[in-house]
Amino acid sequence: MRRIFILLQKEFIQIFRNKTILPIIFVLPIVQLLILANAATQEMKNIRFTIVDFDNSSESRRLVNAFDQSKFYTLIPVEGNVDRAVELIDLGKTDAVLVIPKRFGESLVEGTPVNVQLMLNAINITAAALTQSYTNGIIQNFASSISIQNTNHIKSKQSIRHWYNPELNYKLYMVPGILVILVTIVGMFLTAINIVREKEIGTIEQVNVTPIKPYQFVIGKLLPFWIIALFELSFGLLIARLAFNLTIAGSIPLLFAFAAIYLLVALGLGLILSTSASNQQQVMFMAFFFMIVFLMLSGLFTPTESMPKWANWFNTINPLYYFMKVNRMLILKGSDFTNLSGSFLSISLMAVVVLGVAILRYRKKSA
Amino acid sequence: MAQSSFLNFITKEFKHIFRDTRTLLIVLVMPVIQLLIFGFVISSEIKNANYAVLDYSNDYLTKRLVQRISSSGYFNFKGYLNSYDEIEKVFKNGDAKLVLIIGNNFSQKLQNDRFANYQVVTDASDPNTASILASYVQGIVNSFTTEYFGLTRQKERVSVQSRMLYNEEMNSAFMFVPGTMVLILMLVTAMMTSISITREKELGTMEILLVSPLKPWQIVVGKVIPYIGIAFTNVLVIILMGYTVFHLPLRGNLLLLMGVSSLFIVLALSLGILISTLSNTQAVAMFMSMFALMLPTILLSGFIFPIENMPKILQWLSLIMPPRWFLSALKTIMIKGQGLQYVTSEVLVMLTMTTVFIALSIKKFKVRLE
Numbered sequence: 001m002r003r004i005f006i007l008l009q010k011e012f013i014q015i016f017r018n019k020t021i022l023p024i025i026f027v028l029p030i031v032q033l034l035i036l037a038n039a040a041t042q043e044m045k046n047i048r049f050t051i052v053d054f055d056n057s058s059e060s061r062r063l064v065n066a067f068d069q070s071k072f073y074t075l076i077p078v079e080g081n082v083d084r085a086v087e088l089i090d091l092g093k094t095d096a097v098l099v100i101p102k103r104f105g106e107s108l109v110e111g112t113p114v115n116v117q118l119m120l121n122a123i124n125i126t127a128a129a130l131t132q133s134y135t136n137g138i139i140q141n142f143a144s145s146i147s148i149q150n151t152n153h154i155k156s157k158q159s160i161r162h163w164y165n166p167e168l169n170y171k172l173y174m175v176p177g178i179l180v181i182l183v184t185i186v187g188m189f190l191t192a193i194n195i196v197r198e199k200e201i202g203t204i205e206q207v208n209v210t211p212i213k214p215y216q217f218v219i220g221k222l223l224p225f226w227i228i229a230l231f232e233l234s235f236g237l238l239i240a241r242l243a244f245n246l247t248i249a250g251s252i253p254l255l256f257a258f259a260a261i262y263l264l265v266a267l268g269l270g271l272i273l274s275t276s277a278s279n280q281q282q283v284m285f286m287a288f289f290f291m292i293v294f295l296m297l298s299g300l301f302t303p304t305e306s307m308p309k310w311a312n313w314f315n316t317i318n319p320l321y322y323f324m325k326v327n328r329m330l331i332l333k334g335s336d337f338t339n340l341s342g343s344f345l346s347i348s349l350m351a352v353v354v355l356g357v358a359i360l361r362y363r364k365k366s367a
Numbered sequence: 368m369a370q371s372s373f374l375n376f377i378t379k380e381f382k383h384i385f386r387d388t389r390t391l392l393i394v395l396v397m398p399v400i401q402l403l404i405f406g407f408v409i410s411s412e413i414k415n416a417n418y419a420v421l422d423y424s425n426d427y428l429t430k431r432l433v434q435r436i437s438s439s440g441y442f443n444f445k446g447y448l449n450s451y452d453e454i455e456k457v458f459k460n461g462d463a464k465l466v467l468i469i470g471n472n473f474s475q476k477l478q479n480d481r482f483a484n485y486q487v488v489t490d491a492s493d494p495n496t497a498s499i500l501a502s503y504v505q506g507i508v509n510s511f512t513t514e515y516f517g518l519t520r521q522k523e524r525v526s527v528q529s530r531m532l533y534n535e536e537m538n539s540a541f542m543f544v545p546g547t548m549v550l551i552l553m554l555v556t557a558m559m560t561s562i563s564i565t566r567e568k569e570l571g572t573m574e575i576l577l578v579s580p581l582k583p584w585q586i587v588v589g590k591v592i593p594y595i596g597i598a599f600t601n602v603l604v605i606i607l608m609g610y611t612v613f614h615l616p617l618r619g620n621l622l623l624l625m626g627v628s629s630l631f632i633v634l635a636l637s638l639g640i641l642i643s644t645l646s647n648t649q650a651v652a653m654f655m656s657m658f659a660l661m662l663p664t665i666l667l668s669g670f671i672f673p674i675e676n677m678p679k680i681l682q683w684l685s686l687i688m689p690p691r692w693f694l695s696a697l698k699t700i701m702i703k704g705q706g707l708q709y710v711t712s713e714v715l716v717m718l719t720m721t722t723v724f725i726a727l728s729i730k731k732f733k734v735r736l737e
Contacts, residue, residue: 024654032662035684039666039677046675089532090703092695095675108524115528122531123541123698127673136527143525155482156512158505162491162498163458170494185657193650200570280649281562282390288554289393296404301671303464303496305443306414308407325461332492335459 007220029236036178037171044130049073050085050094057105066142089121096120176327177300179236187229187263191270196283222267229263249334258326261347265319268354275361294320322347376589384593398551398605405543418465421448428474435511441503458490465489465500533702540613545697546670548605549690553664556598558656560639565652591636598632618704631693634717637724644731664690692716
């Protein structure tokens with residue numbers, strides 16, 4: 001017990017002696033949360049929109065006005081014809097061009113169907129699809145405001161309740177996900193790099209000839225980063241609370257309990273990686289590779305249900321998937337232990353397996 | 368004499384890198400796997416979303432409606448609920464993302480009043496999915512009811528005919544192939560060089576190099592050259608894969624594309640060198656690269672999230688992010704097929720950035736021991 005304590009003391013002194021690690025531990029969550037959550041937005045706020053109006057009737061002018069009034073659109077004027085407008089897209093000066101044909105107003109009043117043309121820069125398909133649906137919404141809304149007698153029409157009206165996030169604030173969805181990345185980076189990367197550094201510099205051999213047992217060494221290495229990562233989580237939650245007014249709907253002890261088990265997996269993976277690498281560059285690339293794959297499949301940006309079967313199958317052994325899911329369910333929806341027991345079971349199993357393998361591998365290496 | 372020792376040094380660096388087959392393999396395989404995941408796993412389309420139904424009418428029409436929704440491909444029917452209170456449990460368990468509530472006499476109301484209400488409750492902890500699913504339901508209900516009562520679907524009075532310029536088929540590869548390229552180049556060039564130079568410092572071998580007849584610039588260039596090779600291989604692999612597997616067009620001048628890519632590689636390298644002059648340990652170099660490179664590459668370059676939608680501060684911040692300019696040039700050349708005159712500002716910005724980074728590195732590079 002004393003040995004472990006001394007090892008821990010040594011690790012903490014080493015970590016905090018490094019003047020650059022400390023700011024990283026504090027700056028990382030702030031930068032990540034503030035930039036990531038604000039950058040990762042799926043709403044279109046500022047669509048640059050160009051309208052070519054061939055009709056120039058009072059109706060078409062009202063339509064132009066409808067776009068002008070919308071806070072989502074910024075009208076980019078164009079001199080002349082459609083070709084000039086398309087050129088604006090080429091130059092990247094506008095995102096979409098709407099062409100209102102001649103006789104638009106007349107047909108609308110008469111009640112005959114009329115076509116308008118919309119051209120979009122579709123290199124970014126998400127933005128294009130959103131712009132298209134926003135634009136269509138405004139146009140349909142405008143069309144229904146011009147009355148004609150309507151017969152034989154059946155209508156069902158949908159009323160929507162959005163639970164847990166009535167304003168559909170995307171940031172609230174992203175923040176728990178970002179916390180997962182944060183905790184994982186600190187846990188997995190720092191551990192892996194730290195141990196490989198001892199190898200690279202050669203100090204690990206000195207440790208190996210001391211009476212310190214492998215498990216003591218492993219605990220001494222993992223515990224500091226486990227504590228730091230849990231601290232990161234609380235710090236991140238605090239920032240989320242201050243900056244985004246994110247309140248934790250569920251039980252905070254339960255959240256930390258899950259994070260604590262998850263971190264055993266993340267740290268254990270870091271340890272396994274470090275035993276199979278001989279220098280820091282190598283271990284970092286391996287860690288990065290796994291992290292990217294795990295992260296992309298974890299459902300950070302897109303729901304996992306939409307993914308193919310094999311990806312969902314893979315996710316049963318993806319620790320990031322579980323933490324991502326639990327973190328969001330607990331923070332946003334207030335799910336309790338009975339709701340999350342399956343995830344708890346899976347992550348605990350993973351922790352046992354990963355830590356077991358990690359200690360076994362370390363023992364082999366040191367023998 | 369100096370010339371041959373420089374060559375020897377470069378040979379040594381190459382050996383260093385190629386001896387480490389594992390890292391090399393990761394660096395070469397990573398873009399391929401990333402592209403495959405982006406291409407086949409990540410899609411903006413939402414499918415198989417679990418939903419439950421609370422049906423107070425429970426008649427022939429509503430049953431058919433539920434069948435229709437379930438067979439649409441967007442939804443996966445999880446069962447009927449018995450009461451409103453059950454919704455909370457279903458959501459908290461994560462068993463459903465949407466609950467459709469159909470009130471009493473839904474079909475009679477439609478029949479007699481030609482108008483009926485229904486309610487949708489979504490689990491908006493994922494707000495995007497929630498609003499998309501609600502609109503899917505609306506679309507399905509509308510078309511179902513019109514068909515059911517034998518009406519022809521009313522034609523929209525104004526129909527919008529959209530043309531998706533540059534990308535008629537809405538191929539998402541147009542986003543992720545250039546994006547992956549930037550990400551990998553940043554990783555291979557900037558991150559790897561910064562770490563490999565810092566490594567010499569951390570292990571103390573930098574001092575040995577500095578007292579050798581090699582000039583400081585030769586040391587740096589020698590360290591960097593192998594990575595240029597790897598980065599170029601990555602560019603070729605990604606473009607080739609984008610072209611063959613994901614049908615990404617190569618409309619522009621290939622030579623120009625390579626030229627701009629090389630410029631970006633040099634830019635990323637100079638950034639990597641700068642980072643290495645600022646850090647003493649590999650761990651620090653790695654975290655600095657993550658901040659200065661990875662985060663902005665993924666987020667502020669317009670790779671996944673459109674820059675125009677970000678808050679103004681972040682839009683300004685994105686202006687100083689090297690990947691942003693490369694990505695923009697890449698798309699202009701590859702997808703729009705435009706020439707040099709359309710990417711002059713991007714090229715100029717990247718040139719300026721490179722100069723600044725190199726100048727700063729020269730100023731910061733310590734040839735003496737402390």
